[in-house]
Amino acid sequence: MRTLLAIARIETRECLRSKSIYVICVLMLSFILLNRGCTMGNSPVTSTILSQHARQNLPVSIAFHIISFWSMVLCGLIASSVLPKELEEKKLIMVLSRPVKRSVFLAGKMFAVFFLSSLSFSLFISIFFVFRYLDGGYINPKIIPASFIFQLNIILMAIGGFFSSLLLPRMLAPLAGLFVYMISFGIEIPFYFNRLRLIWEPSASLQTVHRLFPRVGEVQFLCGSLIHSHPAMKEFIVPVGNVMLYSLILWLLVVFIFNRKQI
């Protein structure tokens, strides 16, 4: 465990040197500030798709999804650059020539990526809700379980980033992770919102794609809903299990591939 934490600590420092982290953080902050301009419940739009309740909570939902999106982007970018950088710069020789298992090396790196992505997500969610408190005098405590469950998505994104970086060229690896995330998020819309299905029934091929992709989008939507409504806990079981299973399989594949990597 000490070895893992030592590797994670060094990797965290290395990641903090990356300028892209700060660019994404500035973007997240600017979206939060823009969102602050939207006052809850004053939307004049009437809609058959969104209920009055949903419309009232729209700014919170949008903020949650934007922060989630940028946290996933951040996680994907960091995760997909960690191993190629180590392999290119040969820094890992100094680590792997020590009595360190390759899986521990990977876990240390993974921990650092997860820690930074999770930290930025939690930080910006906190900033957003502090603003909400300042404006409305109330903090929704459900943000805590919602944020907690969302960490599963970050873990999967981190592992996915590692996986794609071992198989794809350095420039394509982060795009592959984002592609899977965006597809899984976008494809979830007609499946998640019952009212939308009244006007748009997903085709058979879309349903197949939906079944094949990890349920990252569904987990995110459920977390968003959890903040202002009461989805039944059993609704979480399938998507959460799906994301955990994907994470486990991808992790085993990452370890398998990396164990066979010549340095």
Added chain:
Amino acid sequence: MNWAIETDRVSKRYGNIKALDQVSLQVARNEIFGFLGPNGAGKTTFLKILLNLSFADTGSAKLFGIDSRRVAARKKVGFLPEISCFYETLTVEEFLIFQAQLLGLPQKSIKSEINASLTKLDIVHERNKKLGALSKGTRQRVSIAQAVLNSPDLLLFDEPTSGLDPIGIKEMRDLLLEMKGNGATVFINSHLLSEVERTCDRVAIINKGRIIQIGNKDNLSNKEKYLEIVGEGFTDSLIAQINAASKKPLEIRGNKMRLFLDSERDALAIHHMIINAGGKLDSFTWVTESLEDIFYRVIKNKEE
């Protein structure tokens, strides 16, 4: 016997290139072993296989009797890579603390181990400097400091004197001998043949992935004596005359002639030949081949 390093018919290919071809080698405990070869001979690949950074296609490698693919084999091994790739934002001390943690040293002994290592390499005053801001020589010293951390039983050094000044090279040599004195085994990949000759107990010469010569540096098989003649007036006809008489390889570099002869009598005959031909002699001496000579001869012979 429990060898420090033991490999059995290790082979490795990179595409069509044979990096290692059936390399079998045993290095005894507490010996300094020199591994010599031209660029691309397979020296670094061999070290990588010992450290499980690369994998042999066939054959096996063991460190202290433990399969080199197992983590336990690297418990008491210090490695100095040819090029040190550091996390540049760390200070020297932070880097060594990290290395000590990787070694699994107990927290309370880390400071003392690092101090000992820094003192040994004479870089105590550099401890708070960032690695990225160090000179090439100091980086090499830091790299050596991490390799000797916790007094390993086996040191694997890839070009240890690279980037060091003459003082650094001398200190490096002393350090190797000190480590040997403390019971460590040292395996050196090097181009600096004179350094290897001074420090190593045994030497192996590798070329194109094959070990072509191995032995004690003082009685390396086929170690020969040659006659070194320095003078003037080595005309073509004289050289042809010497060649015909000796029937042995002859090398001429400027005013220096090198001849491999069988006996003192042949040497005397050559002496007369030069004097009679009007040549001038500055020196006429028997020289025992240095490691550099052997290396050059063995590699050349193999290529021819």
